[in-house]
Amino acid sequence: MLFIGFSISFSTIWYLTYYRARYLRQTKNSQTLKVKLYAEFEVTDDLKYVSLKISQEIKSYLKRNQVLYQAINNPNYQNTRYMLEELEFIVALKPKTLMRIKIHPRMPNNKTI
Structure with a gap:
C-alpha cells in the first residue's frame, strides 16, 4: 500500500x-x-464513414431478411430497403440541397427539413 x-x-x-x-x-x-x-481533438465530419458502416449493416440485414422470409415482399424488407435508399440519397446530396428537399410522402411527418 x-x-x-x-x-x-x-x-x-x-x-x-x-x-x-x-x-x-x-x-x-x-x-x-x-x-x-x-x-487531434478537433471534431471532423465523418458522415461518409458512418453512413458506409450503416449501409453495410442494412445490406447485411436485407440478406438475412430475404433468407428468413424467402421473399422480398414483406413489410420489414420494404421499409429497410427504403431506409437504405434514403441513406444513399442523403449521402449523395450536399447539405444546402438537403435543406430544400421534402421528406418522402410515405413518411408520417411530411415537412421540409
Missing part, C-alpha cells in the same frame, strides 16, 4: 513540476506543435 501511495505521489509531483511546465513552454514557443497537438 505504501508503494502505491508513493507511486501516485511521485507521478503527480513529477507531472505538476516538470512535465506540465515543459509542455506549456513548448506550446508557447512552437506554434506548429500547438496546432499539431490540438488537431
